Amino acid sequence: MALIVQKFGGTSVGSVERIEQVAEKVRKFREKGDDIVVVVSAMSGETNRLIDLARQISEQPVARELDVMVSTGEQVTIALLAMALIKRGVPAVSYTGNQVRILTDSAFTKARILHIDAQKIQGDLKAGRVVVVAGFQGVDEQGNITTLGRGGSDTTGVALAAALKADECQIYTDVDGVYTTDPRVVAKAQRLDKITFEEMLEMASLGSKVLQIRAVEFAGKYSVPLRVLHSFQEGPGTLITLDEEESMEQPIISGIAFNRDEAKLTIRGVPDTPGVAFKILGPISAANVEVDMIVQNVAHDNTTDFTFTVHRNDYNNALSVLQGIASEMGAREVIGDTNIAKVSIVGVGMRSHAGVASRMFEALAKENINIQMISTSEIKVSVVIEEKYLELAVRALHTAFELDAPAGKGE
Ligand code: ASP
Ligand code: MG
Numbered sequence: 001m002a003l004i005v006q007k008f009g010g011t012s013v014g015s016v017e018r019i020e021q022v023a024e025k026v027r028k029f030r031e032k033g034d035d036i037v038v039v040v041s042a043m044s045g046e047t048n049r050l051i052d053l054a055r056q057i058s059e060q061p062v063a064r065e066l067d068v069m070v071s072t073g074e075q076v077t078i079a080l081l082a083m084a085l086i087k088r089g090v091p092a093v094s095y096t097g098n099q100v101r102i103l104t105d106s107a108f109t110k111a112r113i114l115h116i117d118a119q120k121i122q123g124d125l126k127a128g129r130v131v132v133v134a135g136f137q138g139v140d141e142q143g144n145i146t147t148l149g150r151g152g153s154d155t156t157g158v159a160l161a162a163a164l165k166a167d168e169c170q171i172y173t174d175v176d177g178v179y180t181t182d183p184r185v186v187a188k189a190q191r192l193d194k195i196t197f198e199e200m201l202e203m204a205s206l207g208s209k210v211l212q213i214r215a216v217e218f219a220g221k222y223s224v225p226l227r228v229l230h231s232f233q234e235g236p237g238t239l240i241t242l243d244e245e246e247s248m249e250q251p252i253i254s255g256i257a258f259n260r261d262e263a264k265l266t267i268r269g270v271p272d273t274p275g276v277a278f279k280i281l282g283p284i285s286a287a288n289v290e291v292d293m294i295v296q297n298v299a300h301d302n303t304t305d306f307t308f309t310v311h312r313n314d315y316n317n318a319l320s321v322l323q324g325i326a327s328e329m330g331a332r333e334v335i336g337d338t339n340i341a342k343v344s345i346v347g348v349g350m351r352s353h354a355g356v357a358s359r360m361f362e363a364l365a366k367e368n369i370n371i372q373m374i375s376t377s378e379i380k381v382s383v384v385i386e387e388k389y390l391e392l393a394v395r396a397l398h399t400a401f402e403l404d405a406p407a408g409k410g411e
Contacts, residue, residue: 042073
């Protein structure tokens with residue numbers, strides 16, 4: 001008999017009919033003899049609706065009160081689901097974060113979980129009940145209601161699975177798993193049976209927004225096996241695990257991630273002296289701008305060109321910081337470009353294979369796509385290219401790394 005935590009997102013509980021469907025699904029699992037803890041989000045759109053109400057009162061609502069309010073969305077769905085289970089003859093009980101005692105810090109709207117009392121839930125499970133827990137919320141030391149940040153129900157699910165030492169945390173959503181890349185860009189993208197936490201983090205942070213990144217981090221840290229599944233279609237989904245299988249069939253690259261949210265800035269012809277990088281990036285970080293990729297190159301005349309990327313939203317801010325320091329540093333000019341995109345190949349298989357980056361560059365060269373920047377890590381190679389070539393690049397790489405679904409599949 002296994003203990004499974006199942007998390008259902010907003011679209012999966014978006015109407016009474018859907019909640020009944022979820023209850024039916026849970027009932028079937030129960031019949032097989034597994035212990036089930038269910039975590040649910042608010043009905044889709046509800047959290048936004050509530051936030052909108054608050055905004056009608058105040059542009060910047062007091063965070064504590066915002067949490068008192070938005071936590072109600074999940075309080076509705078836990079009760080409805082428990083009712084639907086009981087109606088089916090499945091003993092069930094619903095709990096808010098406070099009732100479980102999901103203890104968090106007091107950082108309203110972005111609280112972190114400190115501790116979960118497992119006892120009460122374990123008692124209910126022993127008594128044969130399905131426990132339905134409100135996602136996204138907790139309570140601080142003083143008894144204030146807190147929330148975990150948007151998409152936080154994923155984190156609740158994983159944290160509960162860790163606290164209860166569950167066999168698996170299943171995240172039910174509106175896609176049937178994690179894909180090799182965005183199927184809207186590559187029709188031949190395939191669902192992955194397995195992916196490692198590390199890979200998933202790279203894929204998620206690069207735009208494959210299936211799971212809240214924090215939940216993946218949490219699952220990796222506590223070794224909670226995580227599975228992404230479709231709420232209403234049968235299928236194995238994608239298992240996210242720690243182990244890297246050393247099998248012959250294991251592809252070198254697990255997926256192609258991409259991101260259109262970055263912009264590039266260059267400060268050119270800066271006299272190359274120790275401390276240049278700090279003089280440039282110090283003021284950038286002081287302006288609260290996060291830097292992603294960095295390239296520095298020294299010319300034969302002992303000046304350096306320093307290029308980096310930032311989130312597009314921070315572009316204007318970063319540009320004015322650079323313009324402010326350029327003359328003082330003796331730089332020739334400052335230039336920027338927002339028409340860029342980042343494409344990354346991700347895979348733990350890279351660790352044991354040479355020539356992965358060159359294969360990537362070859363595939364891009366064949367399509368005549370110019371690479372503007374490159375960065376690498378142990379399991380990732382990223383390039384910056386002109387935005388208009390993004391989709392072409394992703395498709396070319398998907399084919400070059402043999403990720404395309406066989407004909408007839410994945411279309
Ligand atoms: N209801 C919350 C949100 O919309 C939490 C969640 O859905 O995970 O962000
Ligand atoms: Mg979600």
